Amino acid sequence: LQDQLIQAQKMESVGRLAGGVAHEFNNMLYVIIGNTEMAMEDIAPDDPLQDILAVIFSAARRSAAITRQLLAFARKQTIAPKVLDLNDTIENMLKMLRQLIGENIDLAWLPGANIRQVRMDPSQIDQILANLCINARDAITDIGKITIETGNMTFDSAYCEKHPGFAAGEFVLLAVSDNGSGMNKETMANLYEPFFTTKDVGKGTGLGLATVYGIVKQNKGFINVYSEPGQGTTFRIYLPQYLAETKSTEKKNSDKIDLNG
């Protein structure tokens, strides 16, 4: 299962990287194709340069076809947001998470009462929790405890003034805590960096938290971490509440990112 997860993370990031590069290349290739065409029209048909330009033209066209293919591959990883009760989604995952963390670690589940709805792809919740639980498991050297908690949270403007980066509003909290090794300052500073890992070769990709961060940001949420060396770590994720009243504008916005429609 963990191998699969590592593979999925690698594919995700390679896909995203390839998509980004392909997009840029496509733009530049159209500049090359367009200008080559113009040059071919400008010079005399029997000019020896025509042959050279024809080679540039067909190579650029072939490259554009390849980048288009790559873009199509990257776009396959689309998201399908749904209105969710986070508690139900997590409950469906508990068995898998228990397997992931093993028998020596106790998993505590503290669902908040009457939690607000969120709108996101349930597989993204899977990814967030699996990554956070694997990290928590790896930080626990002996017998330990991981706690998953949900709840409602409201940020008012006074809070946001004191905490830059937070936006006022109603959120749903998803927290994962462990009583493992905790983190030093250097690790804390690089946490969300893709490929940053302190784990042994083959054990970590350094893409787990980069993926989590990407998902949280994509859903207009926030992430916070509290960690004390020797004490443990808590990740808190805040996801914006889904409001039925804002459905029409919500739909329009989400159509832009959800290519499945």
Ligand code: ADP
């Ligand atoms: P990976 O798990 O592949 O190393 P991540 O991006 O998920 O990549 O994590 C990056 C690093 O952050 C880890 O290598 C580890 O040093 C640190 N880390 C993440 N979560 C925890 C945690 N709960 N306790 C201690 N350290 C952690």
